[in-house]
Amino acid sequence: MNTETMNLDLTEEQLAFAAEARAWLAEHVPATPLPSMDTAEGFEAHRQWEAELARGGWSVVSWPEEFGGRGAGLIEWVLFEEEYYRAGAPTRVAQNGISLLAPILFGHGTDAQRERFLRPMTDGSLIWAQAWSEPGSGSDLASIRSTARRDEERGGWILNGQKTWSSRAPWADRGFGLFRSDPEAQRHRGLTYFMFPLDAEGITIRPIAQLDGTTGFAEIFFDDVFVADEDVLGEPGDGWRVAMSTAGNERGLSLRSPGRFCAATDRLIDLWHTHQEQEPFAQDAVVDAWIKSEAYRLYTWGTVSTLQNGGDVGAEGSVNKVFWSELDIELHGTALALLGPEAELRGPSAVSNGRWIEDYVFSLGGPIYAGTNEIQRNIIAERLLGLPRGGDGRKSS
Amino acid sequence: MKFVISDEQRALAEAIEQVIEGAGGTNVARTWAAGDLAPGQELWAQLAELGLLGLCVDEADGGMGGTPVDLVVAFERLGYHAVPGPYLESAALLPNLVNPAIREGLVDGSVIATAAIPGLLTYALDSASSTHSYIVNPDSLSPATAGEPMKSIDETRTLSELRATESAAALDEQLVATAIDRATLGCAAVLLGAGERLLHEAVEYAKIRQQFGRTIGEYQALKHQLADVRVALTFVRPLINGAALDLGSPAGPRSVSAAKVAAGDAALLAARVALQVHGAIGYTQEHDLSLWITRVHALLGAWGTARYHRNRVASFIMSPISQLAPVA
Numbered sequence A: 001m002n003t004e005t006m007n008l009d010l011t012e013e014q015l016a017f018a019a020e021a022r023a024w025l026a027e028h029v030p031a032t033p034l035p036s037m038d039t040a041e042g043f044e045a046h047r048q049w050e051a052e053l054a055r056g057g058w059s060v061v062s063w064p065e066e067f068g069g070r071g072a073g074l075i076e077w078v079l080f081e082e083e084y085y086r087a088g089a090p091t092r093v094a095q096n097g098i099s100l101l102a103p104i105l106f107g108h109g110t111d112a113q114r115e116r117f118l119r120p121m122t123d124g125s126l127i128w129a130q131a132w133s134e135p136g137s138g139s140d141l142a143s144i145r146s147t148a149r150r151d152e153e154r155g156g157w158i159l160n161g162q163k164t165w166s167s168r169a170p171w172a173d174r175g176f177g178l179f180r181s182d183p184e185a186q187r188h189r190g191l192t193y194f195m196f197p198l199d200a201e202g203i204t205i206r207p208i209a210q211l212d213g214t215t216g217f218a219e220i221f222f223d224d225v226f227v228a229d230e231d232v233l234g235e236p237g238d239g240w241r242v243a244m245s246t247a248g249n250e251r252g253l254s255l256r257s258p259g260r261f262c263a264a265t266d267r268l269i270d271l272w273h274t275h276q277e278q279e280p281f282a283q284d285a286v287v288d289a290w291i292k293s294e295a296y297r298l299y300t301w302g303t304v305s306t307l308q309n310g311g312d313v314g315a316e317g318s319v320n321k322v323f324w325s326e327l328d329i330e331l332h333g334t335a336l337a338l339l340g341p342e343a344e345l346r347g348p349s350a351v352s353n354g355r356w357i358e359d360y361v362f363s364l365g366g367p368i369y370a371g372t373n374e375i376q377r378n379i380i381a382e383r384l385l386g387l388p389r390g391g392d393g394r395k396s397s
Numbered sequence B: 001m002k003f004v005i006s007d008e009q010r011a012l013a014e015a016i017e018q019v020i021e022g023a024g025g026t027n028v029a030r031t032w033a034a035g036d037l038a039p040g041q042e043l044w045a046q047l048a049e050l051g052l053l054g055l056c057v058d059e060a061d062g063g064m065g066g067t068p069v070d071l072v073v074a075f076e077r078l079g080y081h082a083v084p085g086p087y088l089e090s091a092a093l094l095p096n097l098v099n100p101a102i103r104e105g106l107v108d109g110s111v112i113a114t115a116a117i118p119g120l121l122t123y124a125l126d127s128a129s130s131t132h133s134y135i136v137n138p139d140s141l142s143p144a145t146a147g148e149p150m151k152s153i154d155e156t157r158t159l160s161e162l163r164a165t166e167s168a169a170a171l172d173e174q175l176v177a178t179a180i181d182r183a184t185l186g187c188a189a190v191l192l193g194a195g196e197r198l199l200h201e202a203v204e205y206a207k208i209r210q211q212f213g214r215t216i217g218e219y220q221a222l223k224h225q226l227a228d229v230r231v232a233l234t235f236v237r238p239l240i241n242g243a244a245l246d247l248g249s250p251a252g253p254r255s256v257s258a259a260k261v262a263a264g265d266a267a268l269l270a271a272r273v274a275l276q277v278h279g280a281i282g283y284t285q286e287h288d289l290s291l292w293i294t295r296v297h298a299l300l301g302a303w304g305t306a307r308y309h310r311n312r313v314a315s316f317i318m319s320p321i322s323q324l325a326p327v328a
């Protein structure tokens, strides 16, 4: 039964939790922003920050205590994220591991895997890269061609092939991704989920500069790379099912918490105060960014309530992903309009060191990664609205 | 913290749904538009029986003592079925502004009242079919008579300007402001309901209409437009519920305005896409789609325009002094 009346009230404990996080962040967040985590120097600085967070006990608040967390609930997690972004704290370089891999390890991993991998993820000593995409397989991920061949003698698998667009792979410690372990099986079957060290024999990593010039991602080449059985996540051949729980996480709550947009909107309002003459028509766009950030914040509380009532997010995650990725671009685009001719500047002569244009360029990737927005719209249309599949040559989505 | 509606509110929505469907659903809008008021009045009486007209009235005054969340849950259903008549005025705006005798009549359905609010609600709806008309001023209420009836693009709406007939009764400004915000929020909920219905109609049509040997719902050009409507409407609901929780607090006006802007934008998108998905059949008055398309357009300019509400949000969030104090 669901009889409690609607409310957004927080308990004394929840407010105290938020206050504790706020106080710790105020004391520890670096006064000058760290260099971009898509550079060697910035990656290292962000790794150090993960260690600092762990020392304070704030790196994985929602995890069980035995793995370095605080066993905090969903509400506390959202509160922490709000505080985190409001404090202007650094981007989480460990997020691939913490938000995308860890939930699967909790659900599908072995005890030994949880022992080996979870703790080191929490303090920056083990940073993960995602290795899904291949040159021929983007949206159609099930078409991947990189292979895993059984090596019975050594008790493991031999990986061959190529992955690409793997964010921060040049500096990360390990990668996770799917490989075709049964060439006979149908598309979605016969895939196995591997977690491999990026310095393994036979791996070559070629950095790729992104739109903003930083080395944001990389190609990974596999040339007879041996991976032991202990690094297989879930059952061999069951990788697709295992991986899809990652996709849901990335689209849903964990990747883009509302704090991020609320904090960016607050900065946008500050920018409007100093730059409104540049673009008098921007006022409405600022208001709309605020309304949408507020909608996203409130929507998240609704999702939290649904999850707490035992419901699940399912295809709603796709609605969420389209919304935040478009909001992100609108919000940052409005900042550029306010900056006018200054918008293109980077470095010390730019407003906020060029953060607006850099964050804008980053926002442009939003509709592409984590499943493109076109794929999300397919999912919304077919799974939420119940429209028929097909029409674009897909056998399945 | 619990930000989903309760089982009781779900039951309220279902009860309203049943009453409206029992009364003929969209047929009520059709007869009302044609000048046959009886089915609409009959529905009014049934909804009064259910407690809808007394939803915002304290139990001590014979009402249901409902919350603003109850109100938006109820008004979304009215929008979904394009129910005609001055419900926002009678159930949300006026109950706390009129004298106890009239209030009693509003609650039991024997009084049907309409209103104009200078600057916000320029034309009174359905004055001729109401028993009472009022001009709501920031600090007073004036009984009024209606001028010449005017037609709306929404055939169910007959509009008129009002002229005060008696001296105004003084009212507390805060009381009036909250009453106006309550009704404005109700209007946002009506827009959400209309938007949801437009989406539903378009999706159902896309599943059956065939062209080029295929169901048109297979075409991505349509799928993606419909998905965008789903996204827009999904993010209106939390703003409406959030504003319902804020109603009467210092943040109330800001949140109500945000909800009205977002509901208007999303409903308009739903109207455009639903029409496009239907093609020419949707462009006819005979098709029921016209009920919601024209209702959405009518409500965009009523209860404060988008301009008014965006400015009001701006006056809160862009004030250099405080997040919650409006700029004078």
Ligand SMILES: Cc1cc2nc3c(=O)[nH]c(=O)nc-3n(C[C@H](O)[C@H](O)[C@H](O)COP(=O)(O)OP(=O)(O)OC[C@H]3O[C@@H](n4cnc5c(N)ncnc54)[C@H](O)[C@@H]3O)c2cc1C
Binding pocket: A129, A130, A131, A132, A133, A137, A138, A139, A140, A164, A165, A166, A167, A168, A217, A365, A368, A369, A370, A371, A372, A373, A374, A375, A378, A392, A394, B220
């Ligand atoms: C900033 C950034 C970081 C990334 N990081 C990683 C990472 O760490 N690891 C990793 O593995 N990958 C990463 N990616 C890659 C990302 O996952 C892919 O870009 C994505 O899956 C889309 O694949 P694609 O680029 O090959 O585009 P394609 O799949 O080739 O799509 C091209 C266009 O066609 C459209 N399209 C494709 N199929 C359909 C369809 N059925 N219906 C309608 N339209 C369709 C797409 O929406 C898109 O607009 C990253 C990408 C970006 C931009």
